[in-house]
Amino acid sequence: MESLSNDQAWMREALAQARAAAEAGEVPVGAVVVRDGIIVGRGGNAPVGSLDPTAHAEINALRDAARQLGNYRLDDCTLYVTLEPCAMCSGAALHARVARVVYGAAEPKTGAAGSVLDLFAEPRLNHHTQIVRGVLADECSALLAQFFQQRRRQNQAAAKAAHPLRDDALRTPDARFAELPGYPWAPRYASDWPSLQGLRLHYLDEGPVDAPLTWLCLHGAPVWSYWFRHQLPVFLAAGHRVVAPDLIGFGKSDKPKKAGFHSLETHRQILLDLLQQCDLQRCVLVVQGAAAPLGLSLAQAEPARFIGGLLLGTGPARKPAAEEARVYDAPFPDAGHRAALRAGAVTGGSAQEAAWLGAARDFWHADGPGQAGPGRALALADAQALASGRRGCVPPAALPAWGQFVPEPRADVALQAVEYFSPS
Numbered sequence: 001m002e003s004l005s006n007d008q009a010w011m012r013e014a015l016a017q018a019r020a021a022a023e024a025g026e027v028p029v030g031a032v033v034v035r036d037g038i039i040v041g042r043g044g045n046a047p048v049g050s051l052d053p054t055a056h057a058e059i060n061a062l063r064d065a066a067r068q069l070g071n072y073r074l075d076d077c078t079l080y081v082t083l084e085p086c087a088m089c090s091g092a093a094l095h096a097r098v099a100r101v102v103y104g105a106a107e108p109k110t111g112a113a114g115s116v117l118d119l120f121a122e123p124r125l126n127h128h129t130q131i132v133r134g135v136l137a138d139e140c141s142a143l144l145a146q147f148f149q150q151r152r153r154q155n156q157a158a159a160k161a162a163h164p165l166r167d168d169a170l171r172t173p174d175a176r177f178a179e180l181p182g183y184p185w186a187p188r189y190a191s192d193w194p195s196l197q198g199l200r201l202h203y204l205d206e207g208p209v210d211a212p213l214t215w216l217c218l219h220g221a222p223v224w225s226y227w228f229r230h231q232l233p234v235f236l237a238a239g240h241r242v243v244a245p246d247l248i249g250f251g252k253s254d255k256p257k258k259a260g261f262h263s264l265e266t267h268r269q270i271l272l273d274l275l276q277q278c279d280l281q282r283c284v285l286v287v288q289g290a291a292a293p294l295g296l297s298l299a300q301a302e303p304a305r306f307i308g309g310l311l312l313g314t315g316p317a318r319k320p321a322a323e324e325a326r327v328y329d330a331p332f333p334d335a336g337h338r339a340a341l342r343a344g345a346v347t348g349g350s351a352q353e354a355a356w357l358g359a360a361r362d363f364w365h366a367d368g369p370g371q372a373g374p375g376r377a378l379a380l381a382d383a384q385a386l387a388s389g390r391r392g393c394v395p396p397a398a399l400p401a402w403g404q405f406v407p408e409p410r411a412d413v414a415l416q417a418v419e420y421f422s423p424s
Contacts, residue, residue, distance in 0.1 A: 013042075018143055020044050028144060029057040029144075033080075035077045040069055041065025057082070086112055163191040166199060169254045201246070201253050215286050216283045217286040221340065246331075247345070250331060256339060268297060284310055287310070288312050
């Protein structure tokens, strides 16, 4: 065992463990336990390879030290770790009676040594461990950043290989969607459905497939699935399934360069494929006002899949905040990505959409045996004008360069909908 002289030297030993973890495909976190100038325990992050959610670097190092010392009490020991310990690892260090914990990079999401909470400062605990923060923090942070950057590149390459980009389409760079507030859900992609013709469709699909209700959330122009971010957690908390696609030309989906692609019938066929490919059942259709003609027409083709519809209007007009403007401008980095907007796709203002809306209204209001309509629809706020076939929604505020800003619906609307549509 090698004797070292200071905290930085010991932290470099922990960094060596972190690099070994990265080579094994794990998040690069490493730890060592030192007693009397000698390393008595080593450990790297290994939950993936060991199929063990407790196999963090600190836990592995503490276990190794306990075996070598023949005692689960690690008095007079110091635990060095490259990343601030989580609650589990902090608790383990306290139970082991570790004298000092020295960490490198702070962990703002799960850190339990001062970032999110500080278990080591809890006066009611019967053992107190000294904390030293930020030793070689830059090196520890850089190793983590490099790992995740490489993983993102690998994921992007795999996604591109699985869904190659057509020559006549554009794909918004992933960096445009980095760190979106309130949008934690994993992306799903499809490009092999007949209607897509090789274009990549992005959609969210969260919750159990056998849920009592499925909320199919459809946006209009110029927004995308992000528009439903306040409602999705409510639907999911009720134990329901949520599916929210980005129409081709919007959001994270591919964007054909020619405006002629973006016909209502093309979008309708893609959505019908979505219903079938994802086998959506017991659906409540949630549509932003502009998408009502397109969305409501789906039940005419697949009536057995729907139990009702939630129509959301534009709401009061206002200018977007700076963060809202960034989020909704993200899919459209330049004019080439805006073909769907130039085509006037899914705006609710065309003669064809008006005709579809009239037919859909008659269908959805039909009741009784032998009728095709679901017979149950919920219209809220100014969406009542759409539900009755009348124009008259509040004009949305204009956002420069790419269209109109439509304020996001609030969570309380989703709560009302869950109460209304949930099986009694």
